[in-house]
Amino acid sequence: MRLTTKGRYAVTAMLDIAMHRHRGPISVVDISERQGISAAYLEQLLAKLKKQGLLVSVRGPGGGYQLEGELSGISVSSIITAVGDGVDATRCHGSGDCQDGHMCLTHDLWSDLSEEIDSFLTGISLADLVGRKEVQHVATRQDQQLIHTRHL
Amino acid sequence: MRLTTKGRYAVTAMLDIAMHRHRGPISVVDISERQGISAAYLEQLLAKLKKQGLLVSVRGPGGGYQLEGELSGISVSSIITAVGDGVDATRCHGSGDCQDGHMCLTHDLWSDLSEEIDSFLTGISLADLVGRKEVQHVATRQDQQLIHTRHL
DNA sequence: GGAAAAGTAGACCGTATTACTCGGGTATTG
DNA sequence: CAATACCCGAGTAATACGGTCTACTTTTCC
Numbered sequence: 001m002r003l004t005t006k007g008r009y010a011v012t013a014m015l016d017i018a019m020h021r022h023r024g025p026i027s028v029v030d031i032s033e034r035q036g037i038s039a040a041y042l043e044q045l046l047a048k049l050k051k052q053g054l055l056v057s058v059r060g061p062g063g064g065y066q067l068e069g070e071l072s073g074i075s076v077s078s079i080i081t082a083v084g085d086g087v088d089a090t091r092c093h094g095s096g097d098c099q100d101g102h103m104c105l106t107h108d109l110w111s112d113l114s115e116e117i118d119s120f121l122t123g124i125s126l127a128d129l130v131g132r133k134e135v136q137h138v139a140t141r142q143d144q145q146l147i148h149t150r151h152l
Numbered sequence: 153m154r155l156t157t158k159g160r161y162a163v164t165a166m167l168d169i170a171m172h173r174h175r176g177p178i179s180v181v182d183i184s185e186r187q188g189i190s191a192a193y194l195e196q197l198l199a200k201l202k203k204q205g206l207l208v209s210v211r212g213p214g215g216g217y218q219l220e221g222e223l224s225g226i227s228v229s230s231i232i233t234a235v236g237d238g239v240d241a242t243r244c245h246g247s248g249d250c251q252d253g254h255m256c257l258t259h260d261l262w263s264d265l266s267e268e269i270d271s272f273l274t275g276i277s278l279a280d281l282v283g284r285k286e287v288q289h290v291a292t293r294q295d296q297q298l299i300h301t302r303h304l
Numbered sequence: 305g306g307a308a309a310a311g312t313a314g315a316c317c318g319t320a321t322t323a324c325t326c327g328g329g330t331a332t333t334g
Numbered sequence: 335c336a337a338t339a340c341c342c343g344a345g346t347a348a349t350a351c352g353g354t355c356t357a358c359t360t361t362t363c364c
Contacts, residue, residue, distance in 0.1 A: 001153055001155045003153045003241055004321090004322070004323090005243065005322080005323070006322075006323080008243060008258060008262065009323095011258055011261070012256065012257050012258045015257055015258060016257065019257075025339095027338090027339065027340085028339075028340075029339085035251070035256070035257065036251050036252065036256075038323080038324060038325080040324070040325060040326075041323065041324050041325085043340075043341080043342090044323095044324090044342090046340090047340090047341070047342080057339090057340060057341090058332090058339090058340085059330080059331045059332055059333095059338090059339060059340050059341085060331060060332025060333050060337095060338065060339060060340080061332065061333050061334075061337065061338040061339065062332085062333075062338080062339085063331090063332075063333090063338075063339050063340065064339075064340085065340090076261065089155055091157065091160060099187070099188050100188065102290070102293065103286075103290055104164065104187070104188075104290070105164050105167055105168065105171075105187065105287060105290050105291065105294070106160060106163050106164045106167060106281075106287075107286075107290075108284065108286050108287070109163070109228065109276070109281065110160065113155075113269070113272065113273070116268070116269070116272050117265070117268070117269060120265065120268050121265070124261070129258075129261065132260065134255075134259075134260050135257060135258075135260070138254070138255055138256070138257050138259075139257060141254065142257070156350090156351070156352090157351080157352070158351075158352080161352095177310095179309085179310065179311090180310080180311075181310085190352080190353060190354085192353070192354060192355080193352065193353050193354085195311075195312080195313095196313095196353090198311090199311085199312070199313085202311095209310090209311060209312090210310085210311085210361090211309090211310060211311050211312090211359085211360045211361055211362095212308095212309065212310060212311085212360060212361025212362050212363095213308070213309040213310065213361070213362045213363070214309080214310085214361090214362070214363095215309075215310050215311070215360090215361075215362090216310075216311085217311090305364100306363100306364090307362100307363090307364085308361100308362085308363090308364100309360100309361080309362075309363100310359100310360085310361080310362095311358105311359080311360075311361095312357100312358075312359070312360095313356100313357085313358075313359100314355105314356095314357095314358105315354105315355085315356085315357105316353100316354080316355080316356100317352105317353085317354075317355100318351105318352095318353090318354100319350100319351090319352090319353105320349105320350095320351080320352100321348105321349085321350090321351095322347100322348085322349075322350095323346100323347090323348085323349095324345105324346080324347085324348100325344100325345080325346075325347095326343105326344085326345080326346100327342105327343095327344090327345105328341100328342090328343090328344105329340105329341070329342075329343100330339100330340080330341070330342100331338100331339085331340075331341090332337100332338080332339085332340100333336100333337085333338080333339105334335100334336095334337090334338105
C-alpha cells in the first residue's frame with residue numbers, strides 16, 4: 001500500500017482547517033507554520049484537495065481554504081485518495097493479472113488487506129478526529145506555540 | 153505504511169515454500185521460476201528471512217530453503233517485518249516526536265491504523281493461506297506451467 | 305578428488321518517486 | 335495601487351526500490 005508523507009500531510013492539513021474552521025478561511029502559511037510543513041509543498045496538496053471537492057478557496061487578503069461540506073461527511077480515506085496516496089495493497093491494482101495474465105499466489109491476501117484498511121479509514125471522519133481529546137490537546141499547544149514564535 | 157514488492161515477494165516466496173514443503177528443501181531457482189521473481193533478488197530476501205529465523209537453508213546439490221517451525225506459527229506480519237517492510241504507519245516510528253519533539257496532530261490516527269493493520273496480518277498464518285482454495289488452485293497452475301516451460 | 309549444484313556476501317546501478325523549491329502569475333481587498 | 339493570498343507549472347535533490355554482477359564457500363555425487 002502507499003501511505004506516504006503526502007497523505008499524512010493532507011490529513012493533517014484538513015484536520016488543521018477543521019480545528020480552526022470557526023475563524024473563517026485558513027491560509028496556507030498558517031497551516032504551514034502550525035504543522036511544520038513546507039508552505040509551497042502544502043499548496044500543491046491543498047490544490048488537489050480542492051480539485052477533488054474537499055475544500056473551497058477564497059482569494060485575496062483574508063482568504064484561505066475552507067472545508068466543503070460537513071465534518072462528518074469527510075472521511076480520512078477520501079482525503080488520502082484525493083492526493084493520490086492509494087489504499088490499494090495489491091500490485092495489480094485489483095485487476096488480478098499480477099503474474100503474466102494470471103492471478104499471483106498472494107493476490108487475495110493483499111486484496112483482503114486493502115479492503116480492511118479502506119474500511120478502517122472510511123470509518124473515521126474529520127468529526128471523529130476533531131472530537132478526540134488528544135487532538136484538541138495537540139491543537140491548543142500548536143496555537144500557543146504559533147503565537148509565541150510570531151512575537152519573537 | 154510501507155508495503156512494497158519486497159514484502160509481497162517475501163510472503164509469496166514463503167508461501168511457495170510452504171506449498172511444496174513435502175518435497176524437501178526448495179531451491180531459489182524453483183521459487184524464482186514459479187513465481188516470476190528475479191532469482192538474484194529473491195536470494196537477498198530469503199537471506200533476510202533466514203537471518204530472522206523464519207527459514208533454514210541446506211547447501212549443496214538438492215539443497216534449498218525450508219521453513220523453520222510450524223506453518224501455523226508463521227504469520228504474514230512476521231514475514232513482512234523480517235524483510236524490512238514495516239507495518240508502521242507513523243512518521244516517527246511510534247515514538248511520538250513527530251513535530252519537533254512533540255506529538256503531531258495526527259499521530260494517534262496513524263498509530264491506531266498501524267495497530268489495525270498489524271493485528272490483521274498477525275492473525276493470518278501460512279497455515280491459513282495454504283488452506284485456501286484459491287491459493288491451492290493458483291499453486292497447481294504454477295506447477296503445471298513450470299513443467300511445461302521446462303520441457304521446451 | 306573434481307565437477308556441479310546450491311547458498312553467501314556485498315558492491316553497484318538505473319530509475320522512479322517523493323518531497324520540496326522557485327518563479328512567476330492572478331484575483332481580491334482596503 | 336499595494337499588499338495579501340491563492341494558482342500553476344517547471345525544475346531539482348534525495349531517497350530507496352528493484353535488480354544485476356561478481357566472486358566466493360559449502361556440499362553432494364560421480
